[in-house]
Amino acid sequence: MGTYREKRDFSRTSEPSPEVSAPAGGGVFVVHKHDATRLHYDLRLEIDGVLVSWAIPKGPSHDPADKRLAVQTEDHPLAYATFEGRISEGNYGAGDSLLWESGTFDTVPPGEASAQLARGRLHVALHGQKLEGEWHLIRTRPVGKKAQWLCIKAKDGTERPGYDVTVERPESVKSGQRVTRGPKRRTASKAKAKATPRLRSPQALLARVGTPMLATLAQVEATDAADWRFEVKYDGFRALAAVHGGRVALHSRGGHDLSERFPAIAQALEALGKHEVVLDGELVALDAQGRSRFQLLGKGAEERFVVFDVPWLDGEDLSPLPLEERRKKLEGLLARVKPPLALAERVEGTARQALSQARRRGWEGVMAKRVGSVYAPGRGEAWLKLKVQANQEVAIVGFTPMANERPEIGALLVAVREDGAWRYAGKVGTGYSTQVRRDLLKLLSRDEVKKPLVKEAPRVRDALRHEEAVWVKPRHVAQVAFTEWTEDGRLRHPSFQGLRNDKRPEECVRERPRETPVRRGPSARGPHRETGRKARPGKRAAGRTATARKGAAGEPVVLTHGERVLFPAVGLTKADVFAWFQDVAPLMVPALAGRPLTLQQWPQGIQAPGFFRQGVESAPDWLTVTRIRHEARLLSHVVVDRPESLLWLANQSALTLHMWSSRVPHLKQPDWVVFDLDPGPKGTFEELIELTLGLRRLLERLGLASVPKTSGKRGLHVLVPLAPGHTYARTRAFALQVFEALAQEYPELATTEHAKTRREGRLYLDAGQNAWGKTVVAPYSLRALPHAPVSTPLKWSEVTRRLDPTRFTLETLRRRLDKVGDLFAPALEGGQTLPSSS
Structure with missing residues (x-):
């Protein structure tokens, strides 16, 4: 315990001191997911009253063929078995440490933990939520300052080759938090100071944040298997607001400027002028009881911008932070704001209690947000919509005239989008004022068509005048309230609530509530279309018009x-x-x-x-x-x-x-250094991997983070993101310097010799891509090979001899993106400065 104590100042770190008492667990084991200098996994076994600990860089594997390095570290106190938190900067092990796994263990045969540890050969049976089965821990070097072991899965019937538990189950078993942050580096603080000038307007800041996070309609049962926080569901226009340099941008989800329509709110946002911030919220109008009502927008009712998230604040991308941390920052930011700005109201209790309160108070419903979830673009299951009253966005495809020959519509005919076509969803005859009926007639009469554009359109006639319906092009979206969907796909008892000019007709798909529980642990979703339907990897029908x-x-x-x-x-x-x-x-x-x-x-x-x-x-x-x-x-x-x-x-x-590598208007300032590695006609992919990992080590010794991706063919690209102000001459000189060092380290594999006759079959390291006008294949671009491969961003943990770039194709990549999200985003963050010696 002495080493543990010597490395820590318990007045500064949140870790437990050895004096903190903890009951003996009787064979407790835990695994911490620790994002310190590098992300790794700390296995801890309760042996002789302490937690004997090993750092496993890649985490435990379920494949007996994987011999994972495990470096023995200092023993930890038993109280560490429940620890989770962020070890603050300046302390040993600074960074996030999540309780990734916990459970009990024993040795095989039982009761021999002390003896097996002394022999350097542990055979343990783990009983946890993610690790169930037997593993071997074998010491490979004598006991020393940091003894090295191997962690190997036993062949006991629980092995799972090809299953990566760290990828499939990234979440904490204590909080559900998935994403970790390492320690802040000096280059990161420089990144904030230098990256900010690149965002020259609030519009550019909105573009930097991109697509907002969307929710999935669900039944209350969907919340049964995870931890959730609840907020009021507001009935209005979704909006993103950006404040930058004292200027304000207020946009709809589709990117339309709402500043002129909501001038008081745009003006109120100027009160945040000292900050550089993006706010996600809902523009609402309030009734006499203070409840949001979509149909009151633009009708003179009191209006609010209710804010529920903050994906960007003062030069920092907050989207990777857990939900509760973003909420805390948002509460601090809005602590002194006044109407028409407001903070979204939290609702305490379980999902059923929150929904019951929504019914009593006349709300549309509640939002369920998963604890620990990140802010991820597109529609996923980390945010759920639980509604008291059903409503649906529908495309207007026609109308019936008013029976008494007044210049008004009698009812709207509506549809939803299904499998690339319009499907008739019913007739909406209530919810209109006389003026709205007249306005709708004028609006829709401009778009009349001779034949309906709706799949299986019914023959609709006015009951008194026997006049057929008027069909129109689907250019407008209505929001309707209703009681349920009928078996033939029609809305039962629909009532018109208003037009939605913030939505496109193509976004109107039937919302089907999720009923089954969302699995525990938040996950960053990949990019789905805003229709809410998961993108399918299958082929499109030939001849379809999109x-x-x-x-x-x-x-x-x-x-x-x-x-x-x-x-x-x-x-x-x-x-x-x-x-x-x-x-x-x-x-x-x-x-x-x-x-x-x-x-x-x-x-x-x-x-x-x-x-x-x-x-x-x-x-x-x-x-x-x-x-x-x-x-x-x-x-x-x-x-x-x-x-x-x-x-x-x-x-x-x-x-x-x-x-x-550079952008308009600064075409002489590259955003990154490009290292283009290609095995050439005689090289092997295994050699390429060895060189690429060597390149990463060289860059890390210089304190530089990098982002790898496949070229889409046989090669790999490694990008080093930079702060503004670098020149192509400097990046090219740096790339050449690094390539020369790499060639010296691997003289049999690589060379910087330009002349082909002097390469002797070695891989040519060419720094020439770092020049004005030179290009690199864009991420997610297709390549013209038979299987339709895609240039795919990677995690460094994937850059191994098992990497197979041919499996990243147009038909397979959507599923990957749903799982891993945008791995190229770090290449756009900049903030790094090349060493002056370069």
Whole structure:
């Protein structure tokens, strides 16, 4: 215990001191997920009144073939078996330490823990929530300052080759927290100071944060298997607000500016002018009892911006923080604000108690938010909507005239989107004032069509005048309250609540509440479409016409020749490519924003010749391009700054996008150093992996974090994100210096010799990608190979000899993104400065 005590100042650390009493557990074992200098897992076994501890860098494995390194560390007191928290900066082991696993253990045969430990050969049977079965701990080096052991799964029938428990079960068994933060580094503080000037407007700050987090409709039973916090569910317009440099932006979920519609709220946000912040909340109108009512918006009722989350604050991305930490920061930020700004109201108790209170007080429902969950873009199961009264967003596809010949509608005919088509959802005849009926008639009469655009549209006639319904193009969205869905997919007793100009008709899908419990432990969801349907990896039907959100000019991006097969070997069509770019737009747009692109296009499919294209001669007016002089000629490069830009490129069969390392207007300042590693015609992938890991070690010795990704072919890219102000000359010199050091460390595998005759079959390390105008394949881009591979960001823990880049394809990657989220995001954070010696 002496070593444990010597390394810690218990007046500064939250860890328990040896004097803290703890009952003997009778064979307790725990595993801490500890994000210190590096993320690792600390296995602790109760032996002779202390917790004997080992640091396992990769965590325990269920595969007997994995021989995991386990470095024995100092013994810990028994009280550490319940410890979880953040070890503050300046202390030994600074960083988050989660109680990842706990349970009981014994040796095989029982009762020999002390003797087996002394022999350096432990055979233990663990009984926990994630680790169940037998493991061997074998000392490989004599007892010393840090004895090294191997942790190996026993072949006892519980082994699971191919199952990575640290990936599948990342959460704490105590709090459910999933994401960890390591210690703050000096470069991180510089990152805040230097990265802020890049965000030159509140609009740019909103673009940096990206798509908001969305909730899933659920029954109360869905909350039975995890820990939740509850808030009032407000009935209004979802909005994101950004404050930067004393200026304010207030946008709808779809990116529409709401400042003019809610001027008092935009003005109130200026009170936060000292901060750089993004707030997520709901714009609501209050009735006489103080309850939010969607139908009162814009009708002169008292309005509020009710804030429930803060994904960005003062230069720091808060989205990886647990829900409760973000809420604490939000409460501190809004402690002194006054109406029309307000903090979302918490509701205490269980889900059933919260919902019961919602019924008594006349609320729409409550929001259930999973404890420990991160703020992740798109729709997932960390936030659930529990409603008292059902309501649904529907597309207006027609109307019936008023029976008494007044210039009013009698009822709306509505539909929802299902499998790429409109499905009739019923007739809405109540909930209107006379003025609303007249306004709707004027609005809808502009869009009349001869035939209904609805699947299985019924023949609807007015009962008195026997006049057929008027069908219209689905351009407008209504919100309706109703009692239930009928068996044939119609709304029972629907009532009109108002128009929603913050939603697109294509987003109107039938919400089906989740009934089964959400599994314990929060998970960051990948990018789903805002319709709420999980993106399917299957193929799109040939010939389907897909329409995305509108460009700035108001014209939709329409897919043409969607039936054309671009990848014959796997049967993927242009429609599949269009759908892929649509699904990954929330991840690709932030990575590509401001960067000139070079395109690789295959309009006749990859079996026919493709071509490179730097400049575009003709493009829609709304598409952003930048004019750049290349020696004697000016070229117009496409710049992706919205999802529609990606879809336009998909319709041009631009499968592979090559991006600059710098952005407009600072094209001479790269955002990262690029290390492009390719095994070449004679090298092996195993050699490439060895070199890549060597490169990582060199960078870490320089204090530089890096982000790996596959090239989509045989190579790997490693990016070192930088703070603003670096030049291409400096990044190229640094890359060359690092590559030369790498070649010296691996002289038989790699060389920086430019002449092919002098390479002698070794992998060529080329720093030339770090030059003005040079490009690197964008993350999530497709490559023109038969199986449709994708350039895929990686965790460093995946860069091993078992890595197989060929498994990351258009058909498989959606499922991966649902699990791991956006692994490229750290490459966009910058903040690092290259060593002056470079």
